[in-house]
Amino acid sequence: MFIKTYSNFQCIIPPFIHTVSDVDAPGSKIWSASFKLDQDVRHLFPYINTALDEALYYEKPEHVRFLFDGYRCFLYPDVVAAHFFESKTAAKGFIAGLIDFLNDMYHQKENIRPNYDQIKQVPIIDILKILPKTNCQKCGYLTCMAFAAAIMKGKSAADKCPSLASPAAENAVYPVFDNKGNIVNSVSLRINTSELKNRIQEQKEQILMLEASLRTHKQNENQADFPQASKKSNFNLTNREIEVLKLIAQGYTNNEISGMLFISPHTVKSHMINIFNKLSVSDRTQAAVLATKEAII
Numbered sequence: 001m002f003i004k005t006y007s008n009f010q011c012i013i014p015p016f017i018h019t020v021s022d023v024d025a026p027g028s029k030i031w032s033a034s035f036k037l038d039q040d041v042r043h044l045f046p047y048i049n050t051a052l053d054e055a056l057y058y059e060k061p062e063h064v065r066f067l068f069d070g071y072r073c074f075l076y077p078d079v080v081a082a083h084f085f086e087s088k089t090a091a092k093g094f095i096a097g098l099i100d101f102l103n104d105m106y107h108q109k110e111n112i113r114p115n116y117d118q119i120k121q122v123p124i125i126d127i128l129k130i131l132p133k134t135n136c137q138k139c140g141y142l143t144c145m146a147f148a149a150a151i152m153k154g155k156s157a158a159d160k161c162p163s164l165a166s167p168a169a170e171n172a173v174y175p176v177f178d179n180k181g182n183i184v185n186s187v188s189l190r191i192n193t194s195e196l197k198n199r200i201q202e203q204k205e206q207i208l209m210l211e212a213s214l215r216t217h218k219q220n221e222n223q224a225d226f227p228q229a230s231k232k233s234n235f236n237l238t239n240r241e242i243e244v245l246k247l248i249a250q251g252y253t254n255n256e257i258s259g260m261l262f263i264s265p266h267t268v269k270s271h272m273i274n275i276f277n278k279l280s281v282s283d284r285t286q287a288a289v290l291a292t293k294e295a296i297i
């Protein structure tokens, strides 16, 4: 096992919680936890960046942020901070699950293509330079300064300001002009392309599904001429893995599968890694296509 234990566990109610939440309400999510791992896990960050849909991988300080079992997690090389838990017991359950997940990632990383794209934090003053400074509030923030701060913290994306409509790229480069209209600098900001990417991915998956159906149809026609053809293998997939595979092929996300099968997103991820290994594929589209082709689902 890669990570065996953790230390320096602290679980507190942050001071600001007292002002915004009823701390006495049963089940209130008010606890914030931190702990130290017995291993440096920074080499897993690019793999986590690939494996978890909503992971954010920051350059400085180097860390990765993601939702895990419904809790917000900030994973540094050997320190973890997470919130907001309903109890200290829930925080300890989270730690056990996270360590299992990190150990899984360590053992499965040969099968995952790492994503080294990191978010570089741009100073707020540089972001402010490219905003129109009209405080029109169309971005949902009271002022351009507040919006700039939200971008810097990764809470919003530059293309939420209509005056900064951007090309479809992960990082858009905006020119900075002086008073005479000359370009004096440029600022590179991350923009939100997830909706566009989802649409493109859906279309790609639909095309691949249609191609796979067509191939299956042709194979069935051929097999009709050879009724004694041997039964196809199910690649030693368990019934649960086949259930997950069916939902993957129908285009459901990990979170949706987790809700439909009443299992945690972490468990869905484990099933997916097993499915990918057994089918010798590297992504969900290939898995769905192969499963259709081989009549597993």
Ligand code: SF4
Pocket (backbone or CB within 6 Å): 131, 132, 133, 134, 135, 136, 137, 138, 139, 140, 141, 142, 143, 144, 147, 160, 161, 162, 163
């Ligand atoms: S929409 Fe743009 S111009 Fe308007 S307040 Fe937000 S950042 Fe400023």
